[in-house]
Amino acid sequence: MAAGVAAWLPFARAAAIGWMPVANLPMPVAPTNKNKRQDELIILNVSGRRFQTWRNTLDRYPDTLLGSSEKEFFFNEETREYFFDRDPDVFRSILNFYRTGKLHYPRYECISAYDEELAFFGIIPEIISDCCYEEYKDRKRENIERLMDDLEDNKDSKLPNMTFRETMWRAFENPHTSTMALVFYYVTGFFIAISVITNVVETVPCGLMMNQRDIPCGERYTESFFCMDTACVMIFTVEYLMRLFAAPSRYRFMRSVMSIIDVVAILPYYIGLFMTNNEDVSGAFVTLRVFRVFRIFKFSRHSQGLRILGYTLKSCASELGFLLFSLSMAIIIFATVMFYAEKGSTSSKFTSIPASFWYTIVTMTTLGYGDMVPKTIAGKIFGSICSLSGVLVIALPVPVIVSNFSRIYHQNQRADKRRAQKVQKARLARMRISKSGSSTAFQHSKRNGLNQSLELTGSIEEDQQMKKTTSLLESQHHHLLHCLEKTTNHEFVDERLYEQGYLQTAHQNFPSRSPSLSSEEGITGTCCSRRVKKNIQPLNASHSHTHNLQELSALHIQCGEQQPLNTSRSSLNLISDESGSLNCKSSGLVTTAIISIPTPPSNNSRASPDAPPPPNTEAPPLLNPCTDVVKISSL
Amino acid sequence: MGAVVGTLTMQTRQRRPSRDKIDDELELSIVCHRPEGLEQLEAQTNFSKKELQVLYRGFKNECPCGAVNEETFKQIYSQFFPHGDASTYAHYLFNAFDSSQNGSIKFEDFVTALSILLRGTTTEKLQWTFNLYDINRDGYISKEEMTDIVKAIYDMMGRYTYPALKTDTLKQHVDAFFRKMDKNRDGVVTLDEFIHSCQEDENIMRSLQLFENVI
Numbered sequence: 001m002a003a004g005v006a007a008w009l010p011f012a013r014a015a016a017i018g019w020m021p022v023a024n025l026p027m028p029v030a031p032t033n034k035n036k037r038q039d040e041l042i043i044l045n046v047s048g049r050r051f052q053t054w055r056n057t058l059d060r061y062p063d064t065l066l067g068s069s070e071k072e073f074f075f076n077e078e079t080r081e082y083f084f085d086r087d088p089d090v091f092r093s094i095l096n097f098y099r100t101g102k103l104h105y106p107r108y109e110c111i112s113a114y115d116e117e118l119a120f121f122g123i124i125p126e127i128i129s130d131c132c133y134e135e136y137k138d139r140k141r142e143n144i145e146r147l148m149d150d151l152e153d154n155k156d157s158k159l160p161n162m163t164f165r166e167t168m169w170r171a172f173e174n175p176h177t178s179t180m181a182l183v184f185y186y187v188t189g190f191f192i193a194i195s196v197i198t199n200v201v202e203t204v205p206c207g208l209m210m211n212q213r214d215i216p217c218g219e220r221y222t223e224s225f226f227c228m229d230t231a232c233v234m235i236f237t238v239e240y241l242m243r244l245f246a247a248p249s250r251y252r253f254m255r256s257v258m259s260i261i262d263v264v265a266i267l268p269y270y271i272g273l274f275m276t277n278n279e280d281v282s283g284a285f286v287t288l289r290v291f292r293v294f295r296i297f298k299f300s301r302h303s304q305g306l307r308i309l310g311y312t313l314k315s316c317a318s319e320l321g322f323l324l325f326s327l328s329m330a331i332i333i334f335a336t337v338m339f340y341a342e343k344g345s346t347s348s349k350f351t352s353i354p355a356s357f358w359y360t361i362v363t364m365t366t367l368g369y370g371d372m373v374p375k376t377i378a379g380k381i382f383g384s385i386c387s388l389s390g391v392l393v394i395a396l397p398v399p400v401i402v403s404n405f406s407r408i409y410h411q412n413q414r415a416d417k418r419r420a421q422k423v424q425k426a427r428l429a430r431m432r433i434s435k436s437g438s439s440t441a442f443q444h445s446k447r448n449g450l451n452q453s454l455e456l457t458g459s460i461e462e463d464q465q466m467k468k469t470t471s472l473l474e475s476q477h478h479h480l481l482h483c484l485e486k487t488t489n490h491e492f493v494d495e496r497l498y499e500q501g502y503l504q505t506a507h508q509n510f511p512s513r514s515p516s517l518s519s520e521e522g523i524t525g526t527c528c529s530r531r532v533k534k535n536i537q538p539l540n541a542s543h544s545h546t547h548n549l550q551e552l553s554a555l556h557i558q559c560g561e562q563q564p565l566n567t568s569r570s571s572l573n574l575i576s577d578e579s580g581s582l583n584c585k586s587s588g589l590v591t592t593a594i595i596s597i598p599t600p601p602s603n604n605s606r607a608s609p610d611a612p613p614p615p616n617t618e619a620p621p622l623l624n625p626c627t628d629v630v631k632i633s634s635l
Numbered sequence: 636m637g638a639v640v641g642t643l644t645m646q647t648r649q650r651r652p653s654r655d656k657i658d659d660e661l662e663l664s665i666v667c668h669r670p671e672g673l674e675q676l677e678a679q680t681n682f683s684k685k686e687l688q689v690l691y692r693g694f695k696n697e698c699p700c701g702a703v704n705e706e707t708f709k710q711i712y713s714q715f716f717p718h719g720d721a722s723t724y725a726h727y728l729f730n731a732f733d734s735s736q737n738g739s740i741k742f743e744d745f746v747t748a749l750s751i752l753l754r755g756t757t758t759e760k761l762q763w764t765f766n767l768y769d770i771n772r773d774g775y776i777s778k779e780e781m782t783d784i785v786k787a788i789y790d791m792m793g794r795y796t797y798p799a800l801k802t803d804t805l806k807q808h809v810d811a812f813f814r815k816m817d818k819n820r821d822g823v824v825t826l827d828e829f830i831h832s833c834q835e836d837e838n839i840m841r842s843l844q845l846f847e848n849v850i
Contacts, residue, residue: 039685
């Protein structure tokens with residue numbers, strides 16, 4: 001029931017009195033309005049902008065925030081108004097929904113912001129009225145597609161546990177992932193080009209033989225062309241078989257368009273191999289050679305534009321169908337007319353209606369070869385009408401196809417742009433900075449706090465110093481993270497450190513972990529790290545805590561691939577100076593500051609009884625295998 | 636007192652007397668009716684000022700042009716009865732509300748009728764109901780009129796009822812009604828017969844008080 005007519009319910013109930021005399025049974029008791037109060041104005045303060053409405057207006061939709069008692073949570077006693085810390089512009093639409101019963105979606109509004117507001121106020125988006133619903137759905141779909149593109153891009157990142165088959169498939173689909181794939185990509189492209197050129201050159205007349213007749217090159221240099229053909233077909237066959245092997249779903253792969261093109265490209269050769277002996281079929285064999293031209297379609301794997309063109313044509317099937325249909329109608333009509341108009345003239349080329357088809361097509365597409373021209377006046381008149389209408393009929397569906405193509409092309413361009421490494425890396429780096437900012441801040445404060453709590457000598461100055469650098473919010477957050485660490489008896493570590501440690505521990509044996517703070521079991525630095533599938537390995541459990549020593553560790557942050565690095569006491573390492581490092585593109589290493597923590601003596605009593613290898617002697621050997629610049633500073 | 640027609644319509648009428656249909660449509664859509672003052676209405680009806688305000692706000696929301704025509708009226712009423720077809724009964728209601736019989740209900744008509752229905756005396760209510768049943772306004776309710784009314788009420792129920800509607804349910808109902816109301820068995824029910832019969836029936840009297848607190 002729309003909100004507007006809710007106001008007419010009293011009228012409908014009053015009109016029910018008209019049924020009373022007709023009724024034979026007593027009526028049910030009417031519901032009483034228990035807390036009947038006069039309709040009052042309520043003030044909704046949304047981020048400073050005050051909206052006022054009747055309470056009854058909001059009560060129309062009791063299953064939303066404003067219509068239910070949920071709004072009492074936002075009631076401000078002092079100012080006697082309901083305060084919402086939300087966007088006032090979007091709130092306008094929402095309040096209008098209560099007033100008019102129709103929810104509108106303003107075009108200038110961002111779709112995700114709007115969705116969030118709707119979700120907050122408990123309104124389902126499906127009730128957006130028809131005038132705005134299409135726009136809303138379109139924008140939502142675009143947004144989802146964009147997000148899916150992002151997800152796909154993220155999936156490109158290397159997962160460590162992919163089988164050989166999966167790696168191969170990924171290499172085939174995205175040639176940019178590894179050099180091997182790129183090489184393969186270019187080699188196949190090259191051979192496709194060779195094959196096509198060979199086919200073309202084969203038919204070029206190539207010089208005279210003794211009998212004064214031009215023969216095509218193919219017949220003159222039969223063996224060399226055959227060799228080239230064989231080589232290309234072998235490459236294509238190998239490629240096809242490899243793709244077939246690597247495909248995750250072989251059945252689906254075999255049904256896909258690209259694989260069909262592949263098969264059609266190489267099949268004529270094999271058929272020709274088995275059929276050269278039989279003279280009767282050699283005619284058919286020659287025709288089969290035509291199919292070799294399909295090899296040029298293999299280029300669509302190499303060209304984004306070709307794929308888009310194919311996809312566009314597929315998606316505009318209805319427009320193309322309409323074009324075809326209207327053209328055929330027009331052709332038949334005009335052919336008939338021209339035939340009968342030219343019937344009278346002598347030596348007319350318009351011998352039959354199908355013969356006139358040719359004239360009509362040539363005229364409508366404005367080709368005008370001139371091999372068939374009307375001679376009578378009527379024929380000329382109808383011929384001119386034919387050419388004029390041809391322009392119209394062809395021009396009409398073309399813009400639809402063009403706009404489709406443009407939309408799909410731009411979408412792909414956007415995906416490509418983002419797939420380009422620079423942008424992606426910068427974006428990832430931004431995300432990483434924001435994530436690690438909080439985690440390193442935590443580790444930083446933890447270090448400060450650790451000194452305090454463990455040494456139990458929190459002097460006043462240190463206290464104040466710590467509080468100066470962290471806000472109350474931060475400190476509460478850090479306390480929370482600290483509690484979590486204590487609960488699980490593990491610590492937070494930056495993800496790179498963890499990975500490096502993970503790779504490093506492969507070289508080391510694993511003495512038992514000490515339960516002290518520095519043992520690490522693979523908790524990555526942030527709560528929303530991507531590295532979920534890491535095996536849990538003790539990180540450099542070799543470091544001991546029996547000594548009160550300064551330990552050195554070097555952190556290397558690289559912009560390219562990772563190399564095994566050492567991390568000891570990685571959990572307490574602070575990464576500063578990150579912003580410069582993450583965006584670098586050089587292959588060199590950028591090292592960051594290193595922190596060493598004096599192991600407090602109180603830890604020793606809790607250390608494991610195993611004899612730990614001396615960490616000092618380890619540090620240099622660990623540093624050496626790593627590359628060039630190592631900056632070590634101790635704090 | 637009485638209707639105030641929008642000045643625009645006056646202008647269009649004077650300036651372009653001989654235009655075609657489009658102008659007529661334009662006039663109709665901007666014909667505006669504003670009710671007379673709040674105090675007058677308060678004096679004429681049994682509603683308080685606040686109640687009139689609430690009523691007018693609801694009225695204006697649905698009919699911004701100030702008067703309801705039969706189509707809109709049927710639409711609004713049908714929204715309350717989605718199961719069946721409420722248009723016939725709405726038609727009779729419309730005629731009952733439209734006291735001046737000019738095809739549109741203005742706010743005064745609306746409020747006057749509501750005042751009778753909700754705040755009137757039993758006699759007034761019964762009188763109003765009699766007017767509703769008396770479709771041709773001849774002062775008598777005939778069996779055909781009653782059949783029409785009862786059929787309209789049953790139409791609002793829709794097809795899916797329990798127990799299922801049988802073909803002679805209607806007839807039985809009308810016969811029962813006439814047996815009760817038609818005292819002198821002359822085949823029609825007059826106003827007095829109607830009022831007396833209803834006052835004798837406990838159920839009807841009680842149900843008339845049912846919607847006292849609607850506003």
